[in-house]
Amino acid sequence: MKEEQIVGKSVPRKEGRDKVTGAARYIDDMTMPGMLYGATVRSQIPRGVIKKISFDSRFNWAEFVAVSAKDIPGKNCIALIGDDQPCLADGVVNHPEEPILLLAHQNPHVLRKAVDAVSIEYEPLPAVFTMEDSERCSQIIWGADNTFKTFLIAKGDIESVWEKADYIVEGEYTTGAQEQLYIENNGVIAAFDADQGITIWGSLQCPYYVHKAMMALLNLPSEKVRVVQAETGGAFGGKEDYPSIIAGHAALLAMKSGRPVKIIYDRMEDMTATTKRHPSRTRHRTAVSKDGKILGGEIEFTIDGGAYATLSSVVLSRGVIHAGGPYYWPCIRIRGKAVATSHPPHGAFRGFGAPQSLFAMERHMDRIAQVVGLSPVEIRRRNFLKLGETTTTDQVIREEIDLGKFLDRALVLSDYHAKKSRFVNENQIGPVKKGMGIAAFLHGAGFTGSGERYLASVVGVEGCADGTIRVLAASTEFGQGTNTVLCQIAAEALKLPYDCIQIAQPDTNQVPNSGPTVASRTAMVVGNLVRSAAIGIRQTLVAGGLHDSYSPEEFQAACQRHVAEHGELRSYARYDPPAGVFWDDQKYSGEAYASFAWAIYIAEVRVDLSTYAATVEDFVALQEVGRVLHPILAKGQIAGGVAQGIGFALYEKVVWQNGRMQNGQMTNYIMPTSADLPSIRVFFEEMGNIHGAYGAKGIGELPMDGPAPAIANAIEDALGTRFDSIPLLPEDIFEAISNSEPSEIR
Amino acid sequence: MISNSERPGQCEISLAVNGEPKTVRVYPMARLLDVLRHELGLTGTKEGCGEGECGSCSVLMNGKLVNSCLVPALQAAGAGLTTIEGLAPGPQLTALQAAFLKCGGAQCGICTPGMILASRQLLDKKPKPTLEEVREGLSGNLCRCTGYMQIFEAVMEAAGGNPE
DSSP: OTTOSSTTSOOOOTTHHHHHHTOOOBGGGOOOTTOEEEEEEEOSSSSEEEEEEEEOTTSOGGGSEEEOGGGOSSOSSOOSSSOOSOSSOOSEEOSTTOEEEEEEESOHHHHHHHHHTEEEEEEEOOOOOSHHHHHHTSSOOSTTTSEEEEEEEEESOOTTHHHHOSEEEEEEEEEOOBOOOOSSOOEEEEEEETTTEEEEEESOSOHHHHHHHHHHHHTOOGGGEEEEEOBOSOOTTTTTSTHHHHHHHHHHHHHHHSSOEEEEOOHHHHHHHSOOBOOEEEEEEEEEOTTSOEEEEEEEEEEEEESSOTTHHHHHHHHHHHTTTTBOOSSEEEEEEEEEOSSSOOBOOTTTTHHHHHHHHHHHHHHHHHHHTOOHHHHHHTTBOOTTOBOTTOOBOOSOOOHHHHHHHHHHHHTHHHHHHHHHHHTTSSSEEEEEEEEEEEEEESSSTTHHHHHOOEEEEEEOTTSOEEEEOOOOOSSSOHHHHHHHHHHHHHTOOGGGEEEOOOBTTTSOOOOOSOTTOIIIIIHHHHHHHHHHHHHHHHHTTOOTTOOHHHHHHHHHHHHHHHSOEEEEEEOOOOTTOOEETTTTEEOOOSEEEEEEEEEEEEEETTTTEEEEEEEEEEEEOBSOSOHHHHHHHHHHHHHHHHHHHHTOOOOEETTEESOOSTTTSOOOOTTTOOEEEEEEEOOOOSSSGGGBOOOSSHHHHSHHHHHHHHHHHHHSOOOOEEOOOHHHHHHHHHHSOGGGOO | OEEEOSSTTOEEEEEEETTEEEEEEEOTTSBHHHIIIIISOOTTSOOSSSSSSSOTTEEEETTEEEETTSSBGGGGTTOEEEOGGGSSSSSSOOHHHHHHHHHTOOSSOSSHHHHHHHHHHHHHHOSSOOHHHHHHHTTTSOOSSSTTHHHHHHHHHHHHTOOO
């Protein structure tokens, strides 16, 4: 592995200079001649029939451009997986903040007042706000039974396991909604021209998702839709599917007005109207032997999808596949269900279902440990997956993973045993109680099952007329380091200095579809395609006479010559599924992911019983993510994900009322500040991965999975009270303590 | 500094931005953030929340860190302002900017201008801060990407390499 010169080094972030000088251009930094501003009139009720829309007569409405569902030239839907979500409500609304009417005006201040001057009369219909109400089907709000999707994973003979069990351990665990809270709100600019078609510039993760949605909505052919990603100020999944909606709105206004239209959400609109992490409920029933071996179990994983299907089926899929954690289950039955409610649709957020089901699994492991009378360390050690064993989907573990060894290292790094015994004594007196908590977990990289096969991603590498190299991919940079890592890989494959490589701005007119920038797939899957395409360039030039051990100058000259003679030098690579990888979509069985990243996280938590506030005092994050392509970026991904995970556990609570988020401001929805976080200590084990570029696995989502259960386990360790629901704000900790049976308190 | 305008309600305001004198005609309650971005074209200053919580719009006003989304234009009349565009006197990055780049202190970059100005003010007050002082000193600037660790490293690095 060590022969590589650029991969594995912390080279400067490609767009870093522009970011530290303020020169980077985000969507709200762009403007166009004659540009109008657009705004959205939204539903004020959770569900009902629109009876009448009236306009305050004190406004001169002739100055405004207004768009409703009847102005849509194509199909009134946001084309994604299904097409049940309208772009603009047509006669009925199914959630608060559903878009109904669009307005555009040259003055954004006047526009804001105009939105408030539109009043809508409704005939309300009964709404559904909990998963339990949705499952009871007393109101049908979606399809025949309020169910977007179900999955069943069945491995081995679960029926006969219960009689063999020494213990049967049950538990129910819930997680709340979480806002992605990228610091740059959603925003786009759309411009329409009868010859060119529609162009969208926006803050977004997946240019080709928006491209597909615009074709359907606007009834335009592929070549008349162009989508360009502007510099994007954070995404975390929150700009995976939602940009298709806001882009559709700006596009409709641009087509009707004939002028460019910019829509930028303010913070409250972004928080109340756009997607969040799915709330979840997981029920476990586990058969365990007296020596602490898992014999089998049943898991029921249910998520609240909100009012439309959007990405819920895929979030559910990842949730069920990760529900069994990094443990060996001789037999298991996992049932997953995504149900409809009258909330705005929940969507993608880093981890994509796995943080929810792994929270349950890792809380449940501590429960099992208590019942069996083993330590949280020992119960995990006895059940870790090993080489040659199979996951819940019958995927054989083919790497020599030794989670017991990782656990040992994390215990040393966190000083676990010494601290734990010290806290037992110290917790006897005073209001401050401390505890230690562990989470062990895995995260599959890339699209699930046959996903990558269907995506069939393409990447290009171009030799330019000046002899420099340009990577052509639709994979987007939103902080995680796409630009840098893909350029490193191309530089390595071409044996050129990193500075000789540039990456094209993602623009559907310029770059092939390398797939969405989601699912921790970019470094592993797209990176490999960059490598293949780059090797194609090298082979072309070597075949044309360049000798094999070229200098950068010789390469550059050969590249210039080739472009001068042939007009262009491009090489494309398409995803080719690895041999021997099999996935059965019907049985939900087989190779769920090309590779898994593995991790052990340990949290030290302090709870002050005079305020009921929990704070994390120390955090050890140890993971195996294959080859670390860029140590500083990788460390930044982990620390950032852990911080979001700490927020998920202790700070971030969406307060719902009649289906609408009530605390849609940074003042009352609290994310961790620099003063709230402990030292997040990041450690890597590197084992390599045969499928990924230079041995890389996925990294981005993994760190979101472990912090919440590690923290909840630590709080239980500190207080002796069970905490099976997150978030745990002081009032939640107070309530759990007040409601717990006296016998439960140590 | 302030003169009556011919347009009702608007007034003329003079201020020094990154060392250059500027005069703009704005409504007195216009947000300083909008004056910088729209009137002066300095888009390096970002809006994150519009209510003074996130710190993305931080600028230095007379050497003091302010949330420009909360400052009415009138209040900035006569003031000296430093935005991210004016931090480096020439094409060279300042030690602080270079440290953010080197240590991974900027990921998506949207909080970065405000974060760098907050760090500048911190180092002006405390040239050799402790980690705890950095932690407290930057707690008014939210970053959703980094978990702050590499921002702390950048500030400590800049403090070490910057003996002023």
